[in-house]
Amino acid sequence: MAKVKLTVNGRAVSGDCEERMLLVHFIREKLGLTGTHVGCDTTQCGTCVVDMDGKSVKSCTILAVQASGSSVTTIEGLAANGELHPVQAAFKEHHGLQCGFCTPGMVMTAVDMITRHGGQLDEQTVRRELEGNICRCTGYHNIVKAVLSANAEMHGGAKQAAE
Amino acid sequence: MGVEGVGARVARKEDRRFLTGKGRYTDDMVVPGMKYGYFVRSPHAHAKIKSIDNSTAKTMPGVIDVLDGKQLLADGIGNLICGWMIHSKDGSPMKMGAWRPLAVETVRYVGDAVAIVVADSLGEARDAAEAVVVDYEELPTVIEAVDALKPGAPQIHPEAANNLIFDWEIGDAAAADQAIAEAAHVTEVDIVNNRLSPNAMEPRATLGIYDAGEDHFTCYTTSQNPHLARLVMSAFYNVAPENKLRVIAPDVGGGFGSKIYIYPEEVICLWASKKTGVPVKWTADRTEAFLTDAHGRDHVSKVKMAFDKDHRIIGLKVDTIANLGAYMSLFSSCVPTYLYATLLSGQYDIPAIHANVRTVYTNTAPVDAYRGAGRPEATYLLERTMETAARELGVSPAELRRKNFIRVFPHQTPVILNYDAGDYEASLDAAMQAADWNGFAARKAEAERRGMKRGIGMSCYIEACGLAPSQAVGSLGAGVGLWESAEVRVNAVGTVEVLTGSHSHGQGHETTFAQLVAGRLGVPIDSISIVHGDTDKVQMGMGTYGSRSGAVGMSAVAKALDKVEAKAKKIAAHLMEADESDIVIENGELKVAGTDKTLPWFQVALAAYTAHNLPAGMEPGLKETAFYDPSNFTFPAGCYICEVEVDPETGTTEIIQFVAADDFGNIINPMIVEGQVHGGIAQGIGQALLEGVHYDENGQLLTASYMDYAMPRAADLPSFKISHQNTPCPSNPLGIKGCGEAGAIGSPPALMNAITDAIGNNMLTMPATPQKVWMAAQATH
Numbered sequence: 001m002a003k004v005k006l007t008v009n010g011r012a013v014s015g016d017c018e019e020r021m022l023l024v025h026f027i028r029e030k031l032g033l034t035g036t037h038v039g040c041d042t043t044q045c046g047t048c049v050v051d052m053d054g055k056s057v058k059s060c061t062i063l064a065v066q067a068s069g070s071s072v073t074t075i076e077g078l079a080a081n082g083e084l085h086p087v088q089a090a091f092k093e094h095h096g097l098q099c100g101f102c103t104p105g106m107v108m109t110a111v112d113m114i115t116r117h118g119g120q121l122d123e124q125t126v127r128r129e130l131e132g133n134i135c136r137c138t139g140y141h142n143i144v145k146a147v148l149s150a151n152a153e154m155h156g157g158a159k160q161a162a163e
Numbered sequence: 164m165g166v167e168g169v170g171a172r173v174a175r176k177e178d179r180r181f182l183t184g185k186g187r188y189t190d191d192m193v194v195p196g197m198k199y200g201y202f203v204r205s206p207h208a209h210a211k212i213k214s215i216d217n218s219t220a221k222t223m224p225g226v227i228d229v230l231d232g233k234q235l236l237a238d239g240i241g242n243l244i245c246g247w248m249i250h251s252k253d254g255s256p257m258k259m260g261a262w263r264p265l266a267v268e269t270v271r272y273v274g275d276a277v278a279i280v281v282a283d284s285l286g287e288a289r290d291a292a293e294a295v296v297v298d299y300e301e302l303p304t305v306i307e308a309v310d311a312l313k314p315g316a317p318q319i320h321p322e323a324a325n326n327l328i329f330d331w332e333i334g335d336a337a338a339a340d341q342a343i344a345e346a347a348h349v350t351e352v353d354i355v356n357n358r359l360s361p362n363a364m365e366p367r368a369t370l371g372i373y374d375a376g377e378d379h380f381t382c383y384t385t386s387q388n389p390h391l392a393r394l395v396m397s398a399f400y401n402v403a404p405e406n407k408l409r410v411i412a413p414d415v416g417g418g419f420g421s422k423i424y425i426y427p428e429e430v431i432c433l434w435a436s437k438k439t440g441v442p443v444k445w446t447a448d449r450t451e452a453f454l455t456d457a458h459g460r461d462h463v464s465k466v467k468m469a470f471d472k473d474h475r476i477i478g479l480k481v482d483t484i485a486n487l488g489a490y491m492s493l494f495s496s497c498v499p500t501y502l503y504a505t506l507l508s509g510q511y512d513i514p515a516i517h518a519n520v521r522t523v524y525t526n527t528a529p530v531d532a533y534r535g536a537g538r539p540e541a542t543y544l545l546e547r548t549m550e551t552a553a554r555e556l557g558v559s560p561a562e563l564r565r566k567n568f569i570r571v572f573p574h575q576t577p578v579i580l581n582y583d584a585g586d587y588e589a590s591l592d593a594a595m596q597a598a599d600w601n602g603f604a605a606r607k608a609e610a611e612r613r614g615m616k617r618g619i620g621m622s623c624y625i626e627a628c629g630l631a632p633s634q635a636v637g638s639l640g641a642g643v644g645l646w647e648s649a650e651v652r653v654n655a656v657g658t659v660e661v662l663t664g665s666h667s668h669g670q671g672h673e674t675t676f677a678q679l680v681a682g683r684l685g686v687p688i689d690s691i692s693i694v695h696g697d698t699d700k701v702q703m704g705m706g707t708y709g710s711r712s713g714a715v716g717m718s719a720v721a722k723a724l725d726k727v728e729a730k731a732k733k734i735a736a737h738l739m740e741a742d743e744s745d746i747v748i749e750n751g752e753l754k755v756a757g758t759d760k761t762l763p764w765f766q767v768a769l770a771a772y773t774a775h776n777l778p779a780g781m782e783p784g785l786k787e788t789a790f791y792d793p794s795n796f797t798f799p800a801g802c803y804i805c806e807v808e809v810d811p812e813t814g815t816t817e818i819i820q821f822v823a824a825d826d827f828g829n830i831i832n833p834m835i836v837e838g839q840v841h842g843g844i845a846q847g848i849g850q851a852l853l854e855g856v857h858y859d860e861n862g863q864l865l866t867a868s869y870m871d872y873a874m875p876r877a878a879d880l881p882s883f884k885i886s887h888q889n890t891p892c893p894s895n896p897l898g899i900k901g902c903g904e905a906g907a908i909g910s911p912p913a914l915m916n917a918i919t920d921a922i923g924n925n926m927l928t929m930p931a932t933p934q935k936v937w938m939a940a941q942a943t944h
Contacts, residue, residue, distance in 0.1 A: 035184015100181025
């Protein structure tokens with residue numbers, strides 16, 4: 001057993017776990033934050049994406065003990081004061097989700113993408129950078145629209161850029 | 164309030180919880196004392212089980228118990244069943260081999276469950292499963308459907324000689340043969356429909372809870388139809404009587420057909436919970452999903468289509484072999500029969516059709532319905548054949564289709580179905596215009612100058628949805644009726660709860676069903692709750708598949724609303740001292756027509772429950788139930804056009820544009836309908852370009868992870884151009900046809916026709932990988 005201490009969504013947390021426990025299972029089972037999902041066993045699907053120390057990571061590829069000492073944001077930590085994050089709001093407005101299972105990972109990836117590109121995003125870039133996230137419901141059409149719309153919103157550009 | 168009713172583009176009510184991580188899927192469930200189940204699965208595709216030694220596993224850390232098939236058998240748990248009886252043309256019933264939830268004597272595919280370990284943690288369960296020693300005696304295997312029928316092929320079930328499950332036919336063989344003999348031209352094509360894995364993003368999961376105090380079972384499970392799961396587990400598997408089994412399908416992360424069926428794991432987790440005295444949760448990992456979720460498609464067919472000298476189709480003959488895998492899954496037998504061969508008339512007026520279908524066992528995972536279920540197979544076959552015929556006849560593929568369209572409705576096909584309404588030319592014209600069909604030649608020439616091969620392809624599909632009159636499907640072999648139920652509860656304060664037997668796993672029912680009610684009663688959408696997926700709340704239902712939730716499920720809600728409105732009008736008339744026939748419902752109020760007398764909904768609802776002043780003899784309350792049994796299938800149809808560029812150097816295909824023109828009848832929420840079409844097209848493009856389940860000759864699954872099975876990703880797909888030309892469905896009160904499967908049905912032939920047009924070689928099979936396309940293109944020269 002190992003002791004893991006980290007900050008999750010701004011709150012200091014700690015817990016005991018088997019050394020082999022993955023971060024995603026620690027988040028889901030030890031912290032009860034079940035918005036972060038497990039959709040595969042080969043780090044391909046992206047339903048487990050969280051932010052760790054400012055970087056977007058797949059939490060199924062990191063041991064909980066490796067994450068000790070870091071600061072993690074999960075989908076539960078994105079909305080503030082009951083207000084949806086602009087990316088969450090854009091996914092809702094543009095129908096960028098159906099079953100909702102890939103959605104938390106998609107949203108976390110989109111937030112990271114928009115932050116990194118500083119407003120310079122086009123459809124081709126969004127499609128290329130969604131490579132690590134699989135959605136089986138939407139055909140990506142509306143996810144791409146949502147990401148471009150949120151990008152425009154967050155960087156003060158025209159909303160029409162998404163249309 | 165009008166903006167929230169039928170036809171409005173209302174943002175989804177359910178989105179907030181999904182977007183904030185508050186969705187509740189089966190694997191998210193935690194109950195006191197819960198432990199983890201892990202299955203020991205066969206590494207062999209075909210083997211005798213000589214012995215199982217779990218003595219070491221039972222002593223390992225955290226292990227509570229290890230259970231195998233012999234204990235299951237001793238406890239009287241029944242075998243899994245197929246719920247649709249098909250008879251061969253000689254009158255004999257289909258040959259159903261025994262499918263034990265845990266294999267006892269023989270394993271028949273890689274992944275066949277042999278035992279379950281229950282332990283404190285998933286890791287400990289997995290460790291102990293490694294220590295269960297199963298002594299197998301390997302047997303010869305057969306993987307491909309055509310091989311399974313060959314003399315001397317390995318026998319998979321003793322009940323099915325030569326692995327033949329049934330040899331079934333539909334239509335008029337003599338008439339079809341005669342048409343072919345008299346034809347001016349016969350197009351002959353071999354069609355392979357590749358095997359797919361549905362791959363809902365949420366892996367299947369089940370939490371079985373046995374309450375010894377109440378002698379009662381609860382099953383949380385990833386199901387598209389929890390009521391059917393309860394019915395089948397009660398009536399056939401002896402898990403528990405129906406009144407002692409609650410099945411809950413909470414948020415479900417996609418299904419696409421793969422979560423219709425009742426799987427061994429659901430039965431085992433419930434049984435194991437009783438055996439061990441602890442709640443048992445099992446969640447598939449993705450490799451388990453690839454191994455054990457029911458696969459889709461896997462047909463091989465020979466087709467002959469006969470034309471007269473004017474290019475009219477005069478006959479069609481189809482011979483299909485369908486692979487059903489190692490066992491017959493719940494709906495497997497109806498997919499290559501009544502959901503497939505009955506659609507072989509397509510959008511065309513074909514006077515003579517005959518189809519022969521043989522289904523076979525192989526040492527592969529069970530095959531059952533996957534998005535579209537039989538209709539994609541029929542459409543692919545027809546539309547690839549039409550394309551080939553157009554090339555052979557030297558005519559435009561659009562004009563060949565146009566010439567043969569059905570134009571008079573209702574239209575009785577030679578293969579059972581009676582199409583009620585449609586306008587196929589409208590969809591064709593809309594799609595051709597959106598795709599700028601006439602400008603293609605110039606675009607092709609421009610591409611040629613860049614050294615690229617450009618192609619354009621179309622497909623005109625029809626499907627039968629809204630499954631369907633119970634008496635009719637019963638006469639065809641279905642084990643259940645295909646009606647739907649609804650209950651509308653108007654609460655005393657005027658809020659509304661709608662209980663439905665339809666199940667939402669991404670389709671947005673919490674919004675669309677609420678839109679129907681909001682439009683009818685004029686109450687805000689936020690005051691309406693949609694309750695589904697729990698057998699303790701909704702009495703009975705048939706779940707969601709085959710695009711039936713709108714046409715059948717919402718029609719049941721509409722019928723219940725009729726009753727609620729009728730009673731509310733009686734109460735309002737009594738309170739306002741008016742004639743019942745003068746009461747109208749508008750903007751959330753009940754009004755006396757032609758006067759200023761009015762009562763808001765909540766006051767009528769409150770009056771129904773206070774019951775101080777009701778019409779004489781009226782029961783208090785405002786709550787009504789309806790069961791709706793449709794009078795016919797519904798028939799969505801449409802035209803899809805795809806334009807591609809193939810790089811002759813690499814064989815890589817790029818989709819330049821994708822156009823879909825659909826006829827779904829009346830639409831509740833255009834935004835949600837468009838989303839359904841997008842997703843369907845993506846799965847169809849996946850089938851045509853990328854996806855395929857592959858076993859090696861020993862039955863080892865080569866595509867058992869996302870590293871091996873090519874799932875469509877964002878960069879593989881274009882944005883889609885879609886439109887609707889809607890003729891209302893005459894056979895249900897809402898005029899709805901259904902939209903969930905269209906994209907997956909219409910898109911594979913459109914894409915394959917486009918690629919074959921680009922490379923000038925028609926002999927190409929799905930998935931059209933760069934290597935296959937390159938080789939086919941080389942063969943053209």
